[in-house]
Structure formats: C-alpha cells, structure tokens
Amino acid sequence: MNDVVYDRIGVGYTRGRRPDPRWQAALDEVLGEAGTIVNVGAGTGSYEPAGRYVLAVEPSATMIAQRPSGAAPALCGHAEELPIADGQFDVAMALVTLHHWQNWAKGLRELQRVARRVVVLHFDPVVHSGFWLVTDYLPELADVWRDVPRPQEVAAALGPATSIRELPVPRDCVDGFLPAYWRRPEAYLDPGVRRSMSGLQLLDSDVLARGVAALRSDLNDGTWQRRNAALLDEDQLDVGWRLIFTE
Template identity: 45%
Template structure:
C-alpha cells in the first residue's frame, strides 16, 4: 500500500514549518529524556536538536523532504516498530496518530519500545472551530478519524492532557492554524498543507460562502471576538503518558 503522504505531502516542508512556541511545549513534555523516538515523523518537525532522535516514517515522499541535518529515519509503520522493548527514553508523535492504520495497535507498539513518557500532539474532536461552520465536513471527518480524549487512557493507561493554544501567527500550517487569518483558507496552495482538505474533496461551496462573508464583513462581525485574541484554543492537545 502506498503511504498516504506519498501523494498528499507535496508542500509539507514549505507550509508546515515548526512553530517555536508549540515546540517549546513539546520539549517541556519530553522532560530531561535523551533518546527519543519520533513516530510518523514526516519531514522532521519538532524533533528536538539537543537529543538523540530516531525517526520512523512510512512515506518515502516525506522521507525525501527531510533535511540532511535531520535525525536518522527508518521507513516503517507505527503498528510494527523494528525496535526491542524499552529501547528509548521517550517517544513523540506529532499530529499523526489519526493517519495510523490501527491507532490502538500503534500506541501499544510505541509503549512497548519506550521506557519513559510518550508525548502526543493531537486534536480533541469535540471542538468545533469556526471553519467547521463553513465546512461541516471537517467536523464529520474529525469525528470519524480522530480519537476522543478518553480513548488514550484505554490504550496507554493514565494520561495527562495539556491544552496547546495556537498563536495568531502560527508558522505551522495545520488545519486550524489560520484561525485569525481566514483569507488563507481561500488559497489552494495553503490548503495543500492539511490532509483534511484532501480527505473531504470538494470544498468550493463552503469556500464560496466564506469568500462572500469576508467581502461583506459578515465574517468580521460574526467572529469579532477572535480578531482581538493573540492565541486561541482550537482544540489541540498534548497527551502525555508516563511510564
């Protein structure tokens, strides 16, 4: 089977530049660990440069886009990790678990090879950011493919959940990163930075309504409170499983 990001990861290195504020939250969650496994590593976003990182990524397209200075990478899938038990101090998985073939199997594999904390940057699908008012298909997609927060304890045991507010000028172009920059969603190039737009297909009817509301000022009136904020809780969460 062709890894999903062999097809959709065309602009990821350009559009998905790590945001240092989100990176700092991930670093804090990793604590003082030294050897770190990055599962579903993609192009290497948020890999801490001061630790010994081993990356796992199934997509050859994403592997090819990794910097020559990035951590060593192994082409493998989360549900079949080629490592012995307790091989790493910690593990991380950044906005990736919803792409895994079997999330429960994958997380149990990550726990098997990790002797310390597992740090997941993920999304709480109970949130409904304003973009879902225009593209309700996004909410339906989130409900299907993104685990509820309660699922992580079932797979990993007790977890600690930390909200990750998204800065208004976030450099990482994931789905709801442009919450205060609505015009960005009208740019087809920017939309290629999020797998969700590939998954829901035809977005033009919703974007046409957004385009109209931006032109008439309706968007600004409807979401006036948002434009006063420097950061926003769009539902992104760090889930931490201690050993």
C-alpha cells in the same frame, strides 16, 4: 484515515508546515531529560528536538524525501509494527499523526513497547469540529474525523499515569495546520496554504470549492468579520490540540 495519505498530498508539504517555537518549547518541556527519542509518524521532521538522539519512523517515502539535510535518520515503517526492539528509547513521541493510523490503539501499544515514556500531540475531534471553518463552511470535515479518538481515550489507553495539557494556537502561528489561521481567514483562500492541510485534501474537491467560495463571499461583504468579531481580540485560541504524555 490511511497513514500513507501523504504519498498523495505530501508534495511540497514543508512550504506550509514549519514548527512554531512556542509549541516547540512546550514539547521540549514535556520531553524533560529524555536523551533518546523515537519519532513515530515523523513526517518531514517538524518538532524533532535538538541536542538529543532521535530516530524517525515514517511510512511515506514522499515525506521522508523532504526531511532536511542533517535531520535525524529515518526508517520506513508503520506505527502499528515498529521495526525496533523493546525498551530502546527514553521517549516515543507521535506528533499530529495518530488520526492517520490504521489502528491507533495498537500503535500506542507499540510506542509503549519501545520506550519508557510516551508523548503524543493530538487533537480533540469534537473541539476541532466547533471551529468556525467547519461549522460555517465545511461541516463535512466532521465526517473526516468521525473515527478519530478523543484525547481522553488516548490517555486511557496509555494508562493511569498519563496527563493531558491544553495547547492553544497563537494568533500568529507559523505551523500551517488546519486551524492555524483562525484569526487570518484570508489564508484559507490560498490553494498553497490549503495544500498542507490533510483534512482539506481528503474532502471531495467540489465540497472544498463550495466552502472556499462561501468564505470568500463572506470576507468580501463583511459577514465573516461581524460573525467572528470577538476572535479579533484574542491572542490565542483553544481549537482542541492536546499534549498527552506519560510520567
């Protein structure tokens, strides 16, 4: 994927994407005592921690323009060539962005160059591809993620002192990424909700329309409810999100 895709699809992004407080707490725990953080692929600033010095690096002017007043300062730049000197930060973090980089391995090396620790929030494309929206309605999404590395590959690139922590999605998640509405399927019928999901926006429009129409039909006749009855008893779901961090 192209990491400036958000210049095309990022308008109005903040309407559907807000940090979930449970994910924020998990991230803050992993960040530990870090006082200086560079946020690479920072987007509009979701999950940037309070009470610390943060510098954002983001390639999309559209996303930078949507950063709220008072947000951390932002530089326009790419993960693969960070405009930062060696060892300047306690932590370099990259949240829900690795799948948009042109060269993820080079980008990770840059994170390691500019910071003493690295924290990455990333998804497992194999687990993601088992999500019901993909398997039952939009199998073409698996092709969108074809070249996305698995968390184990990311951890291996970062070195042996790297941990992987599962990050389940709560049933009432407020951050509108693609699997956020796993228990609220009606949300995927809303064009405004779909607009903030980069995977859907990268699909052919006819393919997306076909999948949405099939979902609408299954919701109307009860097929979705019968097929996914077990999900309605769950409070959270593992759809492949992982926190990957060095010690």
